[in-house]
Amino acid sequence: MKFACIPAYNEEDSIELVVTKSLPHVDRVIVCDDGSTDNTAKIAKEAGAIVISQTNQGYGAAISSLFEYSRKENAQIMITLDGDGQHNPDQIPLLVDAITTHDVDVAIGSRFLDDSTKATRYRKAGIKIITSASNYGTNFKISDSQSGFRAYSKDAIDAIHPTEQGMAVSTEILLKISNKGLSIAEVPITISYEGDTSEQHSVSHGVGVLANTIKYVSIKHPLQFYGIPGIVLLVAGIILGGVFLDRYLNDQVIFYGSLLGSVVLFLLGAILSVTAIILFSMANLVRDRY
Ligand SMILES: Nc1nc2c(ncn2[C@@H]2O[C@H](COP(=O)(O)OP(=O)(O)OP(=O)(O)O)[C@@H](O)[C@H]2O)c(=O)[nH]1
Ligand SMILES: [Mg+2]
Structure with a gap:
């Protein structure tokens, strides 16, 4: 069974078309209406979708509910796509094909595999930075870590x-795919940015996502992230302390x-080093829990 899963927050203008265009490609269309204040839920239901309603918690909370639903209802393949009409449901078979004929666990629809995407330069640059950080944490070499157009196999649905x-x-999710040893492939998709004016919102949104990505990557590689700067600061503190002692004694x-510099550097270095060690042992302890 294939499910198309659509997070939607106040998407009454676009949701009907997204649902009706998705239906021919899957067995069920599920819309997670995350506390919309407009008619998203009603329109989605009338268009033929199953609607999960919850209080507004955010895109990730909706994705999490959609995973849970798909797991419970035994979906073999789950496809996520946006409710704002930016993804073309007619490209669902491209993602499904990667899973069924090429046997990968997760197919990511990428906007950047060919150059036709008309995203602004800033948006492209932002996504590139976030994707580089995320690739560093996962060892994947993907081009679009922020794409919401994805397909997941049964193994991926169960594991994530x-x-x-x-x-x-x-x-x-990319980090969890990497940690679980699931396989991944990118498939070129197109995206429509028509009528999109959310540039400013995108900047703060991008910074937030980047900060979170760094958080995940730093937990994955704590020794590089905190340990190396920690040791550098410790050594600098010791050298400066040596200079002080030298002047004082001679x-x-x-x-x-x-x-003062020596004490500050030494303390900062010690804090970072201890953080590295604690995170490193914690990451090892909890690595396989989810
Ligand atoms: N359920 C739910 N869906 C959300 C929430 N925030 C965003 N979404 C949906 O997630 C999808 C992607 O959100 P967008 O705001 O379009 O994100 P984006 O495509 O990265 O950014 P834009 O370029 O501004 O469209 C859309 O279908 C939204 O309706 C939320 O809080 N809850
Ligand atoms: Mg969007």
Whole structure:
């Protein structure tokens, strides 16, 4: 059984077309209406979708509910796509095909595999930065880590339990795919940015997603992320302390600058190093829990 799963928040203008265009390609269309204040739920239901309604918690919370539903209802393949009409439901078979004929666990619809995407330069640059950070954490080499147009195999549906409530869920899922050893492939898709004026919103949104991505990556590689800067600071603190002692012992000059600098660097270095060690052991302990 194939399910098309659509997170939707106040998408009454677009949801009907997304649902009706998705229906021919799947067995069920499920819309997660995350506390919309418009007629999204009603329109989706009338168009033929099953509607899950919950209080507004964010994109990630909706994705999480859709995973849970698909697991419970034994979906063999789950496709996620946006309710705002930016993804073309007629491309669902492209993603499904990657799973059924090429045997991958997760197919990501990428906007950037060919150059036709008309996203603004800033948006492209932002997604590139986030994707590089995310690739560093996963060892994948994908081009669009933030795409919401994806397909998941049964193994992936069973293995992935997202917990991020916001947009960072896209990165979180990639890390979980990597940790579980699931396979991944990208499929070129097109996206429509018509009528999109949310540039400013996108900047703050992008910064938030990047911060979250760094959080995930730093947990995955704590020794590089905290340990190396920690040791560098510790060593710098020790050197500066040596300079202070040298001046004090040889010339009886109390050089307050290097004393203070040495203490600050040493403390910062110690904090980062301890953080690295704690995160490293914690990551090992909880790695296989989800
Ligand atoms: N259920 C639910 N869906 C949401 C929420 N926020 C966004 N969505 C849906 O998730 C999809 C993607 O959200 P968008 O805001 O379009 O994100 P985007 O495509 O990255 O950004 P834009 O370029 O501004 O469209 C859309 O279908 C939204 O309706 C939410 O809080 N809950
Ligand atoms: Mg959108």
